[in-house]
Amino acid sequence: MSTTPQRSFRTRVFIATSLDGFIARPDGNLDWLTERGEKAGDTGYDAFIADIDTIVMGRNTYEKTQTFGFWPYEGLNVSVLSTRLDSDDPNITVERDLAALVHHLNASGAANVYVDGGQLVQSFLREGLLDEITITTAPVLLGSGISLFGALDHDIELEHRTTTTLAEGFVQSTYAIN
């Protein structure tokens, strides 16, 4: 059962995985995704992000953004979950746990929140904090890497909403979580 406070916002995941369920290679490399993604063209990301006002991401995903050489989320409120990140980056707030994060998002008037990062998605699922997941599956098996999903102490029932076939063999499915 959730131990986090009531929330006044909706949460969505929009993430890409290999067919065997990895969001990155073991070292965080995304080459398998970016090369195909560039060839695929529109994968719905622009439409998705247009509805988002706030992003929350795990520390590892935040650290990946710091290798891009530019800040990709200009104009959006961004919170990073970390028990130990010490940052003076003006683009983000750092929250130490989910209860503090929910408190911050309620107070800041967040409405549509994008949740990003494998461990963070797993935390949200365990606490019953996710409303919708869109997974874009790339036609590749990586064999090993960073998993999107992990162990659960109970089943989580999903309601299938849509599945679309995109260019370059990507398949995109959206599920609601009750």
Ligand SMILES: NC(=O)c1ccc[n+]([C@@H]2O[C@H](COP(=O)([O-])OP(=O)(O)OC[C@H]3O[C@@H](n4cnc5c(N)ncnc54)[C@H](OP(=O)(O)O)[C@@H]3O)[C@@H](O)[C@H]2O)c1
């Ligand atoms: N394929 C895609 O679409 C996609 C999307 C996003 C990310 N990625 C890739 O996935 C990798 C990152 O994913 P990841 O699973 O390793 O990590 P992540 O979820 O981005 O970050 C994990 C870290 O976030 C913090 N965290 C997570 N849940 C927390 C909680 N409930 N309370 C406090 N802190 C919490 C912890 O930081 P501390 O250890 O500091 O406490 C934890 O070590 C990167 O390589 C990234 O590029 C891929």
